[in-house]
Amino acid sequence: MIEFEALPELVDPVLVAAFEGWNDAGDAASDTVDHLREVWGAQLVAEIDPEDYYDYQVNRPHISFDDEGIRRLTWPTTRIYVARLPLALRDVVLVHGVEPNMRWRQFTEELLRYSAELGVTLTVTLGALLSDSPHTRPVPVTGTSTDPGTARELGVEPSHYEGPTGIVGVLQEACSRRGIPSVSLWAAVPHYVAQAPSPKATLALVRRVEDLLDVPVPLGDLVEDARAWEIGVDELAAEDEEVADYVRSLEEARDTTDLPEASGEAIAREFERYLRRRGVDGT
Numbered sequence: 551m552i553e554f555e556a557l558p559e560l561v562d563p564v565l566v567a568a569f570e571g572w573n574d575a576g577d578a579a580s581d582t583v584d585h586l587r588e589v590w591g592a593q594l595v596a597e598i599d600p601e602d603y604y605d606y607q608v609n610r611p612h613i614s615f616d617d618e619g620i621r622r623l624t625w626p627t628t629r630i631y632v633a634r635l636p637l638a639l640r641d642v643v644l645v646h647g648v649e650p651n652m653r654w655r656q657f658t659e660e661l662l663r664y665s666a667e668l669g670v671t672l673t674v675t676l677g678a679l680l681s682d683s684p685h686t687r688p689v690p691v692t693g694t695s696t697d698p699g700t701a702r703e704l705g706v707e708p709s710h711y712e713g714p715t716g717i718v719g720v721l722q723e724a725c726s727r728r729g730i731p732s733v734s735l736w737a738a739v740p741h742y743v744a745q746a747p748s749p750k751a752t753l754a755l756v757r758r759v760e761d762l763l764d765v766p767v768p769l770g771d772l773v774e775d776a777r778a779w780e781i782g783v784d785e786l787a788a789e790d791e792e793v794a795d796y797v798r799s800l801e802e803a804r805d806t807t808d809l810p811e812a813s814g815e816a817i818a819r820e821f822e823r824y825l826r827r828r829g830v831d832g833t
Contacts, residue, residue: 557595557632557668562640564763565665568676569628571649573716575739576748578678582755583646589768592631592644596664600627603650603657628657630664638765643668649717657717658724665730673725673732674762675718678751681738684800685783689754690738693762696722700731704762709734733762740800742793743783749775 566586568579586592609626616622628647635641643665650657665673683690693706701708709722718734725732735758737751753769753776760767787793 558634560632560634560641560643560669563632563643563668563670564640564672564674565643565645565668565670566674566676566759567645567647567661567718567721569647569649569717571716573649573677573718575678575680575737575744576751577746578737578739578748578751578755579676580646581747581749581752582676582759583644585752585756585770585772586633586642586759586767587631587644587646589770590633590635590642590644592633592642594629595632595668596630598628598630598647598657598660598664600625603627603653604648605651608651609648628661632668635765638763640763640765642763642765643670647717654717654720658721661721662724662728662730671731673721673730674759675721675732675734676755676759677716677718677734677736678739678748678755679736680741680744682800682803683738683740684797684804685740685743685750685780686797686801687804689751691754691758692736692738693733693758694736695731695733696726697731700733703731704733706733735759735762740783742796743786747775747779749779752776 566583568574568583570577570580574580604626606626611626612624614622614624626648628645628650631644631646633642633644645661681690693704694709694711695701695704695706696709698708700706711719722732722734735755737755739748739751749772753772756767756769756772787797
């Protein structure tokens with residue numbers, strides 16, 4: 551583990567976290583953190599010791615070979631990265647983990663202790679769920695916060711969810727108890743194409759993170775991957791008339807509920823992204 555003391559002081563850092571497993575339909579949330587880590591050149595600063603949190607018969611270690619042909623054993627765990635963004639007003643702490651099998655409260659406390667040592671001032675958790683959303687339409691991303699003040703400030707909805715939750719929900723509740731502002735972003739993955747990867751949902755989450763943090767995010771191959779994914783699903787649906795009819799019914803339901811002003815908001819957000827990527831002040 552790299553000691554946090556070796557790091558330069560971070561600037562108003564925000565933590566962005568995703569966990570593989572129950573919270574991660576199509577791997578969309580964890581792939582989002584992976585994308586951010588790669589395009590921002592994030593530095594690994596810590597790994598949580600997995601011995602207390604994982605059942606290795608459920609989440610087994612993985613054997614692979616590196617570029618030099620050396621055999622490596624990778625244990626399921628949670629890794630913490632730091633991204634220094636020179637042109638941004640704040641730095642980013644990225645957390646990519648596997649949902650633990652046990653001792654969730656202890657796990658959450660340990661993660662928040664690391665977060666406090668790094669000076670995190672806002673926590674953003676990412677998730678993805680299966681839904682009746684057609685693959686041919688933009689992927690809906692819902693933003694919520696357990697704190698009404700944070701919801702108003704960041705333009706998300708107050709959370710009213712009741713029911714089973716995963717480690718993302720536990721982390722959100724722990725942040726709320728500690729008075730740490732937190733937001734949760736969830737992408738809706740079409741349930742009839744639930745297998746990973748789901749690049750269109752990942753792209754939607756990346757764009758929502760970009761909007762929330764007001765920081766341009768290089769998209770790399772994500773746009774092309776999302777387009778290829780959609781074309782591939784189109785071709786599969788065309789081979790099965792029942793699936794094609796079902797997709798058309800989802801499209802009709804979605805188009806009926808989408809309001810004109812929502813489309814206007816989407817256009818405005820896309821224009822703001824364009825300005826950020828061009829290095830232009832949009833105000």
